[in-house]
Amino acid sequence: xxxxxxxxxxxxxxxxxxVAFWCNPISxxxxxxxxxxxxxxxxxxxxxxxxxxxxxxxxxxxxxFSAERLKGVDxxxxxxxxxLGDSAVYLCASSFSSGVLYNEQFxxxxxxxxxx
Amino acid sequence: TQLLEQSPQFLSIQEGENLTVYCNSSSVFxxxxxxxxxxxxxxxxLVTVVTxxxxxxLKRLTFQFGDARKDSSLHITAAQPGDTGLYLxxxxxxxxxxxxxxxxxxxxx
Numbered sequence: 001x002x003x004x005x006x007x008x009x010x011x012x013x014x015x016x017x018x019v020a021f022w023c024n025p026i027s028x029x030x031x032x033x034x035x036x037x038x039x040x041x042x043x044x045x046x047x048x049x050x051x052x053x054x055x056x057x058x059x060x061x062x063x064x065f066s067a068e069r070l071k072g073v074d075x076x077x078x079x080x081x082x083x084l085g086d087s088a089v090y091l092c093a094s095s096f097s098s099g100v101l102y103n104e105q106f107x108x109x110x111x112x113x114x115x116x
Numbered sequence: 117t118q119l120l121e122q123s124p125q126f127l128s129i130q131e132g133e134n135l136t137v138y139c140n141s142s143s144v145f146x147x148x149x150x151x152x153x154x155x156x157x158x159x160x161x162l163v164t165v166v167t168x169x170x171x172x173x174l175k176r177l178t179f180q181f182g183d184a185r186k187d188s189s190l191h192i193t194a195a196q197p198g199d200t201g202l203y204l205x206x207x208x209x210x211x212x213x214x215x216x217x218x219x220x221x222x223x224x225x
């Protein structure tokens with residue numbers, strides 16, 4: 001069974017340029033998460049989708065970040081314009097939420113973004 | 117302010133030694149998870165603990181959830197080079213996972 005797929009794996013851009021990341025979750029998983037992981041830190045949630053609805057985007061910097069999950073499957077995360085401080089690994093995760101208190105999240109390999 | 121504090125942040129020991137990693141918080145969590153992350157990969161779930169005082173074992177790894185469900189520990193017996201990696205604890209509140217900053221563990225042959 002395929003895991004969470006992310007692309008690209010690496011991206012180097014200059015500041016003020018736009019960038020987009022793509023995520024394909026595990027088939028059948030209704031919940032999708034985007035996290036940002038800064039060097040030497042744990043992941044921090046940016047946005048959580050249940051199906052196509054963004055149910056928690058409280059940590060998403062909405063002035064420059066946007067995300068979408070059309071049709072409740074694939075998702076894209078966009079930054080426009082990118083800033084130096086956006087350099088990080090962007091992780092996508094998915095889970096099947098069935099109303100229980102905890103659901104195992106499966107993570108993709110991440111996209112390492114470097115902003116010059 | 118880090119909601120979950122892990123200690124130590126870095127640990128380098130010799131093969132065969134024992135070690136303990138701690139994950140502490142002032143907040144109560146409905147469950148606590150431990151992940152291991154290798155370079156260039158996403159975190160992989162090792163265990164979930166739910167009940168206060170719960171102890172789970174995974175081969176040479178022993179995980180414990182504090183009685184008050186605010187803290188946890190990971191103990192590794194007879195560490196092997198293959199145990200090298202970044203260990204992350206994460207507390208679950210509602211549908212949100214809050215991660216600690218991680219413990220980077222290196223086991224030297």
